[in-house]
Amino acid sequence: MTYLETTAQFYSEVAQTPQVGLCCVQSSPLQLPGLKIPTKMQEMNYGCGTTVHPAELTNQPTILYVGVGGGLEALQFAYFSRYSGSVIAVDPVTAMREAASRNLEIAAQENAWFDPSFVDIRDGDAFALPVPDASVDVVAQNCLFNIFEPADLTKALKEAYRVLKIGGRLIMSDPIATRPIPSHLQQDERLRAMCLSGALTYDQYIQHLVNAGFGQVEIRARRPYRLLDCQGYNLEKPLLLESLDSVSFKVPIPDDGACIFTGKTAIYMGNKDVFDDSAGHVLQRGVPVAV
Incomplete structure (x- = not known):
C-alpha cells in the first residue's frame, strides 16, 4: 500500500466516524453574519488553519477547493460566491465526498x-x-499538501498553477516544521496521513511555491500547531510544528526573484522625496511599504 492509499483509507475512516480535533489547531470557525455552521461540519474540521480570507473572495470568484473534508470551508467559500457551481470541491475519497454532501x-x-x-x-x-x-x-487547500512527498507536492502545485487564471490566488494552510523531520517519522505513513510527519521547513515550503511559478507569496498567519515530544516520537529533542497560512499569486516572477511578503514593513527616511533602487522598487519618503 502506498502512502497515498494509506491516506485515502485513513480519511475514509474519519469520514464515517468523525474524530474531533484530528490534526488541527482547535479554534472556532470564521464567524460570518448570517452563516450557521452545522455541528457535524465542525466535528469534521480536519484543517490546521484557515483558507477563507474575505479580502481574497470579493467579486464572487470561482473557487476550486482541493480536499473537501466535511464541507466546512466549501460552505464558507459559497458564502462569498452565491451561485450554482461557484465552488468546485474535489476529493478522491468516496466516503468523504458523501459525508460533505450530507x-x-x-x-x-x-x-x-x-x-x-x-x-x-x-x-x-x-x-x-x-x-x-x-x-x-482561487485554488484552496487546507492541511492536505503537507501530506505529499516532495515530488508529488511539485505535481500538485503545478496543477494548481495550471488551473488558475492569470492573477489568480492559491490559498493554503499547512503545517511546517521548525527543523527537518527525521526520516523515521517521514516514513510513517499513518503519521503522514495525520499531518504530523510530512511537513517541510518554511524555506523549503516557500521554495516549492516559487519553483511552481508563483511570483508573489504573502504569509497571512504563522502559529504553533503541534509539539512532537521525545518519548512519543523517538526524538532526541522536541520538534515544534507550526501552522502556516499563505496566499500565492499567479503573476510573473520578477527578474530579482519572487516577492515574499511576511508582514514586515520598510520606511524610507532619507533626504530625497523618493528612493528608487533601479530594480523596480520605489519608496516614497515616510510612506510604509510592505516587504
Whole structure:
C-alpha cells in the first residue's frame, strides 16, 4: 500500500466516524453574519488553519477547493460566491465526498441563503484537477499538501498553477516544521496521513511555491500547531510544528526573484522625496511599504 492509499483509507475512516480535533489547531470557525455552521461540519474540521480570507473572495470568484473534508470551508467559500457551481470541491475519497454532501444538505436547512448547488463536489485529486486551464480565480487547500512527498507536492502545485487564471490566488494552510523531520517519522505513513510527519521547513515550503511559478507569496498567519515530544516520537529533542497560512499569486516572477511578503514593513527616511533602487522598487519618503 502506498502512502497515498494509506491516506485515502485513513480519511475514509474519519469520514464515517468523525474524530474531533484530528490534526488541527482547535479554534472556532470564521464567524460570518448570517452563516450557521452545522455541528457535524465542525466535528469534521480536519484543517490546521484557515483558507477563507474575505479580502481574497470579493467579486464572487470561482473557487476550486482541493480536499473537501466535511464541507466546512466549501460552505464558507459559497458564502462569498452565491451561485450554482461557484465552488468546485474535489476529493478522491468516496466516503468523504458523501459525508460533505450530507453536511451541505444540513447547512441548506440551517441557512436560508445557501443552496447545495453552490458547491459542485467532484471525484478527483490534486494531481489531475478536473477543470480546464486558467479557469478558476482561487485554488484552496487546507492541511492536505503537507501530506505529499516532495515530488508529488511539485505535481500538485503545478496543477494548481495550471488551473488558475492569470492573477489568480492559491490559498493554503499547512503545517511546517521548525527543523527537518527525521526520516523515521517521514516514513510513517499513518503519521503522514495525520499531518504530523510530512511537513517541510518554511524555506523549503516557500521554495516549492516559487519553483511552481508563483511570483508573489504573502504569509497571512504563522502559529504553533503541534509539539512532537521525545518519548512519543523517538526524538532526541522536541520538534515544534507550526501552522502556516499563505496566499500565492499567479503573476510573473520578477527578474530579482519572487516577492515574499511576511508582514514586515520598510520606511524610507532619507533626504530625497523618493528612493528608487533601479530594480523596480520605489519608496516614497515616510510612506510604509510592505516587504
